[in-house]
Amino acid sequence: MNALGKALLGLHAWGGMVFSWLLVPIFIAGSLAVFEPEISHWMRPEVKFADFSQSTAAMLGEARLRQVGAESAVWRLRLPTERAPSIGIGWGENPRALQEETLEAVSGQPLQVRATRGGHFFTDLHAELLLEAPGKWIVGAVGIFMLAALVSGVLIHHRILRDFFTLRPRANRRRAWLDVHNLVGVATLPFLLMITYTGVVILAEAFMPAATYALYDGKPRANRAEVLKTFERKASGEAGQLLPLAEHLAAAERELGAGTISNLLIRHPADRNGLVQAYRHVNDRLSAVADHVTFDAVSGEVFGKQVDWNPMAYAYRAQVGLHVVHFGGSALRWLYFISGLLGAAMMAAGTVLFLRKRRQRHGAGRSQRWLEAFGIASVSGGLLACLGYFWSNRLLPVALDGRAGYEVVAFFTVWAAALAHAGWRGWAAWREQFMLAGLLAVLILPLDQFTGGGPDVMRQGFDLTAVLLGGLLLLIGWRFFGGEAER
Amino acid sequence: MTLLFIVALLLIVAGMAGLALGMARHFQAVFRHPPAAGVLHWWRGAGWLLLGLALLPCVAGWGVAIGIVLWSGLLAAGVIAVALYLARDR
Amino acid sequence: MPFLSADKAHLCLRILAAALGGYALCWAIFYLLCSWLPYEKATVWYLTGQLAPLPFVGVLLWAFIIPSPGRALGWPLLWAAAIALFGWLA
Secondary structure, eight states: OOHHHHHHHHIIIIIHHHHHHHHHHHHHHHHHHTTHHHHHHHTOTTSOOOOOOHHHHHHHHHHHHHHHHTTOSEEEEEOOOSSSOEEEEEEESSTTSOEEEEEETTTOOBOOOOOOOTTHHHHHHHHHTTOSHHHHHHHHHHHHHHHHHHHHHHHHOTTTTTTTTOOOTTSOHHHHHHHHHHHHHHHTHHHHHHHHHHHHHHHHHHHOOHHHHHHHTTOTTHHHHHHSOOOOOOOOSSBOOOOOHHHHHHHHHHHHOTTOEEEEEEESTTBTTOEEEEEEOOTTSSSOOOOEEEEETTTOOEEEEEOOOOHHHHHHHHHHHHHHOOSSHHHHHHHHHHHHHHHHHHHHHHHHHHHHHHHHHHOSOHHHHHHHHHHHIIIIIHHHHHHHHHHHHHHSOTTOTTHHHHHHHHHHHHHHHHHHHHHHHTTHHHHHHHHHHHHHHHTHHHHHHHHSOSOOHHHHHHHHHHHHHHHHHHHIIIIISTTOSOO | OHHHHHHHHHHHHHHHHHHHHTSHHHHHHHHSSOOOTTHHHHHHHHHHHHHHHHHHHHHHHHHHHHHHHHHHHHHHHHHHHHHHHHHHHO | OOSSOHHHHHHHHHHHIIIIIHHHHHHHHHHHHHHHOOSOHHHHHHHHHHHTHHHHHHHHHHHHHSSOHHHHHHHHHHHHHHHHHHHHHO
16 A cells, blocks of 8 residues: 555544544434434323314414413414424514423313423434534534545545445455445445535534624624515504414415415514514425515515525525435435434444454553443444433433433433443443343333323334334344454 | 335336446356356446436436435445345355 | 654644644635625625535645645645735735
C-alpha cells in the first residue's frame, strides 16, 4: 500500500473506531426516530387507536379549548392522524410555551396520559445527544468525520468493486467480518452519503453561523422570517364570534387539498380580529415546507396564503425533508429504518474487525480491554439501553413524580451497566449482550400484553417488529459471536 | 402502492442478479462452468436494463422526486439479497 | 520518555488542522459568498447552508493525507485568510 493509502487507512480505522462509539448509537436512535409517532403511541397505552374523523376532532378540540382556555391569546389544535390517533390541544399567551393536553380522538375526553418523552427521546438523542446546543456541535463534528470515513473507506477498500455481492460466512472470521463491512457499506453507500450530508446540513445552522453573522447580524432564525410569510394582526379589543373550527378546517381543505391539514393555530380566538391559520402536512413532497393559509376567524374570509417559496429555501428544506423522511409513507420509512440499522451494523462490523486485528498484534493489554469495552457498549450496549427505556416505560408506576426523567435514567443506567459488563467480561460480552438484547426485545410482546391495556393495531405492529428484531439479535449473538471463545 | 412496491423490488433484485452474473466469479459459482467469451456483457446489460425499468413503478407510485429516493434505497436491498443468495451457494 | 512523543504531537497537530482549518475555511467561504453573491439575503443563506459539509470534509481529508503536519494546519488557515480578504474587498 502506498503512503496515501496508509494515511487514509489510519484515519479510517482509528477514527472510525473512536467515532463509532457515538455514531452507532446515533444511527440506532435515528432509525428509531423514523417511527417517532408510533413509538410515542406505544409508550402511551392510555391512547387507543380508533376510527376518527378530522372534522369531528376539530369540533371536539374546540369545545375543550373553550372550556380550559377561553381567555387565552393563542390556541393550537393538532388533528389526529393514522400515526398519532389523538387530538392535541394547547393554549396560552406565547405560541412557543403553551399548556398542553391530549384528547381522545372520538369522544374528545381529556386523557390521563403517563408522563414520557416517548419517541421524541430518540430524535433528541440522535440530533443533539440530549445536550441541546453543545450536542449539535458534537453530532455535527461526528457527522463530518463520518463523511470523511465514507470517502476514505471507498478509497482504501479498493477491492469492493471486485468483491461486489461477495459474502464468505464460512471463510475465516476476519474475511467474513470484512465481507460484511464492505458489502453492507457499499450497498448502503448512497443512503449513508445522503443521510450524513443532509444531517450535517441541518446541524450547520447551529455550529456554522457565518452566513447568519454576515447577513443578519447574528440573529438566528432571521432567514426563516424572511422566507416564511406570517399573517398576523393585533387584537381589536372588541369581542367577536369565532366561526366553528370545523368550518375553517373545511375551508382550509378547499384551499390546500382534502385530508391534508395537520394543525390549526388560532390567534385571539374571542376577538373580532381573530385569525385561524391552517398548516398543510408535508407527507407527499420531498421538501419539508408546510404550505399554510390564514382565515379571518369571524368572517371566514382568506386573510393570507403561502404556497410558493423561495426556490433556494425550498431546495434547502428538500435536504431537511430527505433526512427526516416525512414523505413516501410506510415504504420509505421502513427503507430508512432498515438502511439506518444496516449503517450501524456496517460500523459495528468495522469495529469488530479493527479490534480483532489489534488484539492479535498487541495482545489483550489494559488499553485493548478498554477499547473493546467501549466498542461493545456502543453497539450491543446501546441496543440494551433502548430496550431498558422501553421496559421502564411499562414497569415504572404510572403516577410516579418525574416519571419521564426516570425513563431516561433507566436508559443511561442500562448503558453504564453494559459498559461495566463489557469491561468485566471482555470479548464474551458481545455474545452475552446480543443474546440478552434479543431476549428483551422478544419479550416486548408479552410485556405489552400484560401492561398495554387491551389490543391496539399500532402497538401490535410495534410488538411484532420487536419480536422480529429480537430474533435477529439472537441469531447474530449465536452465529456471529458464538464459538469464538476469546478471539 | 403495495403492488408497485413489490414489482419495483423484484425488478431491482433481478437487476442486481444480472449484474452479479455479469461477474466471472459469481457466474462460475451459479452455473458451475466458466462463462463463454462475451456472455458476461449480456448479463450486465440485462441487469442495468432491469434496474432502469425498476424506476418506472417507483415513479408511477410515488412521483419523480420521491420515486428516485425509493429506487436508490431499494438498490441496497437488491445488493444484499443477491449477496445472501450467493453466500448460501458457496 | 517525553510526555508527548513526536508522533503524538503530529497527530494532535493534524486533528487541530482538521477542526480549526475546516472551521476557518468554511467561515471564510461563507463570508465571501455572502458579500459577493448578488442575490437576496435569504437565497444566499439557504445556499450556504447546503454547502456547509464540503469545506470541512475537504480539509479533514487533506489534513491526514498531507505528509507534513505543519502544512496541514498552515495551508487551510492561509487559504481562509486569503478568501476572507477577497470577501472583505468584494
